Amino acid sequence: MADTSLPANATEKRAARVRWLLLAPALLVLLFAASGPLLITLVYSMLTPGDYGGVIWQPSADAWFNVVLQRDIFDDTLSWSDAHLSIFWRSVKLSLMTTVGCIIFGFPTAYFIATRPKKQRDLWMLLIIIPFWTNILIRTFAVVELIRNEGTINTVLMWSGIIDAPIQMLFTEFSILVGMIYVYLPLMVLPLYASMERLDFSLVEAGYDLYATRMKVLRRIILPLVKPGVVAGSILVFVPSLGAYVTPRVMGGGNQLMIGNLIELQFGQGRNWPLGAALSITLLAIVMVALMVYVRTAGSEEPKHG
Amino acid sequence: MTAAISVRNLRKVYPGSPEVVALADASIDIEDNEFFTLLGPSGCGKTTLLRMIAGFEHPTSGTLTMHGKDLANLPPYQRPVNTVFQSYALFPHMTVAQNIGFGLEMLGKPKAEIKQTVGEMMELVKMSQMADRQTGQISGGQQQRVALARALAPRPRVLLLDEPLSALDFKLRKDMQLELKRLQMETGITFIFVTHDQEEALTMSDRIAVMSAGTIRQIGGPRDIYDHPAERFVADFIGDTNFVPAEVAASKGTDADVTLSSGKVIAARMPEGEAMQGKVTLAVRPEHASICPEAEALLPGTLSEIVYFGTDTHYHVALDDGTGFVVRRQNRPDEISGFSTGDRIGVQFAPGVGQVLRD
Structure with missing residues (x-):
């Protein structure tokens, strides 16, 4: 039931809208179930931990540091995090x-x-x-x-x-x-x-x-x-x-x-x-x-x- | 000299209820350099017999020897026997050349020798241009040649062929029949060929074993089997046959005199080792008989139908004894039969042409 009275570009626009509408469920799933949570995880990994869990919105590279490295509590020297590495291994x-x-x-x-x-x-x-x-x-x-x-x-x-x-x-x-x-x-x-x-x-x-x-x-x-x-x-x-x-x-x-x-x-x-x-x-x-x-x-x- | 393959009272029974007798007491001797065909309808046991020779199936009882050596306890990979499979069974993850060389490689032959033999084999089956192709990229006929080359490459004593031509179209099949015969002559390897196609069997074989229902019905050369079928099944399965009721008047060895329904007496052949009396059935090939005026007839009747086939014409005669008879006559441009449908007519055949069938 294409409306022939509409100008050609209007029909095209409408087709484009329908296409997006049909794609929407898949895009929503991708956004909320896959890339969204992943993005949140990525962002959280670059923030400061809160005292009782959660995060404080303050950029920090500490988390990534701590994945493989550890800072000595006495003299602040960096060394490989044996505990983490052995768990990875x-x-x-x-x-x-x-x-x-x-x-x-x-x-x-x-x-x-x-x-x-x-x-x-x-x-x-x-x-x-x-x-x-x-x-x-x-x-x-x-x-x-x-x-x-x-x-x-x-x-x-x-x-x-x-x-x-x-x-x-x-x-x-x-x-x-x-x-x-x-x-x-x-x-x-x-x-x-x-x-x-x-x-x-x-x-x-x-x-x-x-x-x-x-x-x-x-x-x-x-x-x-x-x-x-x-x-x-x-x-x-x-x-x-x-x-x-x-x-x-x-x-x-x-x-x-x-x-x-x-x-x-x-x-x-x-x-x-x-x-x-x-x-x-x-x-x-x-x-x-x-x-x-x-x-x-x-x-x-x-x-x-x- | 001992036979290349000797089969004695071989029997194969598949358990179950009811149990299936695939092969019942088969005995055959297959000679060296022979093109031997196992012919029969599907389910007659011919493939079972072939698979037992290859080692894929174990006999329930009986013996299987090769040049006097018992094969019973040898696994397939220790038997100097190779198979051309019905489905070709080419290895899809290998090239044509790798397929052909596989057997030699498994035998531990040196690389140079493998390369040379593979080259020769590809030459033999005219596939030299295709060495590096994947097996999925070549046609059915070419796959057939590769399967053949692969089975021939290790120089087996005996080559088994399980209906290898059945997947090819008519023209290609004709070519391959001649090709197979040529290969067998050139290589001097014993071929055991399984088919349900009687024409294929007659064209290629030195000898044929006709099988049905797990039993070997008759063994003989193509001519022998065709001209002198020993029993009704063989006569019926191979070619077209007229079955003529008759009665034995006198017999001596394979010669007999039989009385036909018309009362006329004619010489016929008795199957070997039989001395049948009373009512028998006579087999007469359509092309061995001819039509004639009623006065000269062995069997009188009415011409009911004339069917034209190009190379020849079939005359269907309704005999006076109630049976039908077909005469096949080759067409020649300078000859016309002069009979037409509905005419009173007669059928004749020469003495010794009719074959008495075993019950």
Whole structure:
């Protein structure tokens, strides 16, 4: 129902207005849910902390300073902030180990499911997904129950006489790792399964036929072809692992902090919102750099499908 | 000399309810340098047999030997056998040359040798220009050639081909049939070829095994199978056939005299090792019979239809005994049959042309 009586430029203006109106919901979401909060975080990171939390509107670079440096309380000399750096290092290390662990456990799982008859696959997938639907706290405490000193594993080991005293597994980096692998495993299995399901298994047979042993078929044929799934799964696992909060808190018992816990501390007991904000942005930067490095190295060998 | 591939009472049963017998007691000896075809409709067990030779399936019972050596416990990657897959199964993440060299690489051949052999193979299948292409960038016919080159490159003792031409269009298929035959002659490798296309089987094979329902029905050369089908299934599956009711009057070895419904007696062939009595069915190929005036007929009837096919004409005759009979006659510009639909007419065929079918 274009109004032909209107001059051409008026019709154009109206079309432009309609276009903006249609774009509005997406723009609002981007503004209020993504870039807006990020911008606030960025601004807060450059302000002075208030005494009881919050911020005082007074520009300050202290927060950014404190991300990696610390000032000695006696002689004011600057030094690397060992506490923060070790937390960063632990976070990156545990996240990498979680990702690798998820690949190690997730790959055979996904392969197993993908090679079942079609009717059974959904059932197996359901078994993978059900824990995924369960609250993360419940899942984490389930692992706690297994590995705590009076837990299932220690009880069985002591009862069978293999050990005399319980093995301290809870509240260690190991326990965080176990918890995170368990919690994030479905995020690895799902994309891996999706790419394996599409795998043409006659290619695997062709590999065997051409004198490739099982290991070589895995390395030369299956892995390159399901690589998109491995890449996607790794990103899905690595990113949330790096910012993980609940699992390290419960499994680490408060003395094995990861970045997520450190950030939470600043907004809570620490009452240092600018530092928390600066740490959040740092986390974001670490994730972005890691992803860029990863995608670049993984993508360089990406097969060119014709 | 021991056979290249010897199959003895091979059986494959897939469990389940009901269990599926994919192959029931198959026995074949395939000689060196032979172009051997497994022919049958889908589900006849031909692919199962091929996959067992390749090592992808394990026999339920029976033995499988290659030059006298038992293959049963060898995984596919230890069998000197290569396969050309129906879907070609080219590795999509490798170039044409990498695909062809894969087998040699896995065998641990030196780089220089791989390069040379890959070059020769690409020459052989006329794909030299395409070495660095990705497999997705070449046509179906070219993919077919690459699959062939890849399977031939490691110089297998036996090459298995699982309906490799079925995805090609008619013209390309004709070319590839000749090409395959040429490759087999040039390389001297034993080819075991699986197809459901009887014409393909007849054109290329040295010998054919006709299979149905998990059983081998007949083994023989193309001519032998076509001219002397041993049983109804074979006669029906390969080419067109008239089934003529008859009765055995006398028989000695593979020679027999049979009485037709018209009361006339004619010489026919008995399947090997059979001595059937009483009522039998005779197979007569349409082009082995001819039409004639009623007076000279072996089997009298009425000409019901004339169908023109360009190269030849089919005459459908409604015989007086109630059965139908088709005569195929090659068209020549200087000859006309002189019969028209509705005429009283007769069918004739020479002594020894009819083949008595096993029940």
